[in-house]
Amino acid sequence: MSVPGMSQPDVDIDLGRLLKAVWDRRNLVLGLTAAAAGLAFLVTAMIDPLYKSETRLLVETREPVYSSDQNPQSAGTALDERAVTSQVEILQSTDLVKQVARELNLSSRVEFDPAANPSAIGDLLVMLGLKKNPLDVPAEERILKEFYSKLSVYVIPGSRVIGIEFSSGDAELAAQVPNALVDAYLAFQSGAKLENNTDASAWLEPEIARLREKVRESEEKVAQYRSQTGLLLVNQQDTIAAKQLSDISTELSRVRAERADSEARAQSVRNALRNGQAVDAVSDVLSSPVVQRLRESEGNVRAQIADLSTTLLDEHPRMKGLRAQLDDVEKQILAEIRKVLSSLESNARVARIREEELTAQLNALKAGSAREGEESVELRSLEREAAAQRDLLETYLGRYREAASRTEPKSLPADARVISRAVPASESHYPKTLAIVGVAAFATFVLASVGVMLAELFSGRALRPSEALLREPELEPSAAVAADDDATEPSVEPEPALELLPVISNVADDFSVEAVAEQLVTDATPVAICVSPEGDEGSAAAVMLARTVAGEGLKTLLIDLTGSACPTDLMAESARLPGLTDLMCGDIAIADSIHPDRLSSAHIIPHGNANARRAMRAIDRLPMVIDALQEVYDLVIVECGSAEAAAVARIARSENGEIILSILRSDLSEVEQILAEFNEQGFHDVLLMTPGMPTGPVDNHSSAA
Incomplete structure (x- = not known):
């Protein structure tokens, strides 16, 4: 029956560890950077x-x-x-x-x-x-x-x-x-x-010659048509017939006006004579010199009559003679007025005859104008044709003169x-030595740093469990052991004195994972028992320790003896793989319990799937299993989680083994209490592993009293 796969737990990347790895390999990174810069300089110098x-x-x-x-x-x-x-x-x-x-x-x-x-x-x-x-x-x-x-x-x-x-x-x-x-x-x-x-000049020359001939022919046709039809011009616009028609019309209008005026003046004189009215108001009568002289004589005679009437009677011969003279003058005036009337009537008759003659001539010209209009239509058509040919000729002549004037290249700007304009460059465009060397050096530095970081990530040394995982509950093997042995709750012992502490066997004042790994490799330690009083955070440090040692080229195996199976979650491909509990229960062989780490070359015996209480009854077999594994692996790490010193003593029997205490945030008093417990179980040398120093000073070479 296959076990369904489970999602891998979340892990965090330790940025500090990545930067420290780059710093530790700074000589390699800087060397590669300098080599790349030098190579780039040599290459650019050869170009x-x-x-x-x-x-x-x-x-x-x-x-x-x-x-x-x-x-x-x-x-x-x-x-x-x-x-x-x-x-x-x-x-x-x-x-x-x-x-x-x-x-x-x-x-x-x-x-x-x-x-x-x-x-x-x-x-x-x-x-x-x-x-x-x-x-x-x-x-x-x-x-x-x-x-x-x-x-x-x-x-x-x-x-x-x-x-x-x-x-x-x-x-x-x-x-x-x-x-x-x-x-x-x-x-x-x-x-x-x-x-x-x-090309334009060559084409225009024959076209101009052809157009000139067409213009000449068109103008000849216009002249011949005018001569044939009699449409000769007396000025720039009018023909002879049109001019005659205009003049006769003007003269006819003038004659009609004179006739009407003469008839009106004659009628006014006639009316005055018929009605016995005074004719002195008529302008033609007043303008007559004879009438004017007769009026003066009449006035003198009347003046004499008036002067003599005061002294002479009417029958007086002198008075009679003056009256006879007055009658004669009046008769002369009347006769003269009739002459004026006869003159006006004569002028009116002459004007009427002239009007009739002009009217006859006008009618005759109007009859000829209809024929002349038809002929003018054809004439205007010929004139338009001639004008069009003339305009086209003038256009061609203008273009030809303009084209002929542009015979030099300088006269036709592009x-x-x-x-x-381009000038010789003072600096080379390529290669840019400084830029190429700088880019090559920077790129090499970045690639080398990234390579170091990737190596740390793939080895698993730069990974740590996420905060959510660290908050999961755990079941420690110590609790299982206590349940199996039906042990009662341990009594609280008094805090041990400092003189009872075991020796912290770190060779230097460096408690980091890398320092502990280096000491294990240097001492060729076959077995390391890791205890993490703070739970999964310390277990994660044990995983980093295993991966760091594996990164040094040693065959490393980690045994997950924790209750929470934190190392299994961090290293195994699946949390359901057969492991330690299955091995302790006798369900599988040792070889079937070993699995590879998914991020490094280390191996792991995971927590397993069998019942933990049943497996703990056979915990005494674990030292024999560890001894067998030492024949295959350079280092076997047993992660016990927050186990008690008494439980650790049941499996830590190897004289060449090391006890590693993984501490993260515990203060000095807690560390001293834990060391005292291990001292009571006979563990006098303990390796301390922590990313940071515990609170308060720790004597690296303290010994038991």
Whole structure:
């Protein structure tokens, strides 16, 4: 029947132990660090230095200062991100690279064609067929491949600036290559514009000649049509017929106005005469000189009549003569008024006749205007065609003159300009000796320290049980022994005097696990009985002791005699493995009770699965088992937990064995009491093991009185 697996107990990592392990092996760590730093320095000293230089180029739309197509607002929209990326590809084009390689004679440099001088090892690999012969590749391709490996062209983010970097073992060459590449690129851009202008000029010349002929033919058609249809212009806009129609219309309007005015004035005079009204208010009558003189004569006669009427009677001859003269003047005035009326009526008749004549002429011109309108439509069509041909000719002429003026490369600036030229570098770009040595030393130091820490972790010496595990209840074998023997509760004995204490046999004032392990290894101790008055915390120290001794290369076995099975939880793969209780009950053989430690090379006999009380009845067999195990293992550690000295005495019979007291936090009085109990059982030499010194001084060489 298989035993179900159980989860492994939680353990804590002892950081102090890890740091102490690194400090103890500081010579190894520092030695490896120094060796790595020296090796890195030698390697960097053997590497040929590389120098890097950079040229920067601003991509922007550029036109000659005399160009009429300059538009600063369109530059930003014309050169977007894709346009700048296209310029990067042009800078890396094979044609430009080949041109620069020829100008700088790069084929003569070993740096750009290392295959031209192959090494003996390379020739051997080629002969064995393990490597392709590099000379099978054309020299130009080899140079281009090496050139591209040293060239870097990139766009600076957020701008239209292109950086051209080049690295070389020669600082001068590292600066010459990007500058030469930029010059070739600018010349390429200007040449492309010049080629465009040349092509445009070659295409425009025959087109201009053809358009001139078309313009001449179109203008001839317009002139012939005007002559045939009589649509001759008297000014820039009007034809003869249109001008005549306009003039007659104006004259007709004037004649009608004169006629109406003459008829109105004649009617006013006629009405005044018919109604017997005074005609002096009529302007035509008043403006007549004869009427004006007659009115003056009438006034003089009336004045004389009025003057003589005061002295003469009406029948007086003088009075009669004056009245006869007055009548004659009035008749003359009336006759003159009739003459004015006749003149006005005559003017009205003449105006009416003139109006009729002009109306007849206007009607005749209107009849001809309809025909002329139809002819004007065709004329305007011919004029539009001629104007379109003329405008196109003028446009072509302007473009041709502009293209003809750009016949020199300098007159066509490239759409880019250099904002920073490369200069020879004063320091090498690679290798950075100080940085490489520092990184190598630091990395080696870290790796060496990590290696030491991992060794401590895998050996288990840097692990300790968690606080939760240490708080678990335990059942000590001493209690089982007491129950088996039906012993009564021991009486409290008085505190022993200091002179009755056994000797603490630590060779130095160091009670750490490492010091105790070193003493056991040095003394070749076969058996160590560990007692942990404080329970599982001391048992965890015993586990660390076993792993530390195993780490020194000794075959180590730990026997779990505790009631809580703390060592089993810390070392065994499962808490249900057969162990000591099964062995004591006779259920298994010794070999079946031994299991490997899961974190070190040590072995363990775990607590077991049989009844503990039954197993304790055969506790007297344990010394024989320990003696048998000494034949196989260099050191057998028996962890008894918080057992009493009397219980320990039942199994500690070996004269070569050691009693180890694992103390963590007990004060001096408790330590003295425990030592007194062991002294009473005949144990006069005790090893003290504790991570820290107990409270109060301890005499390392105290002896019994």
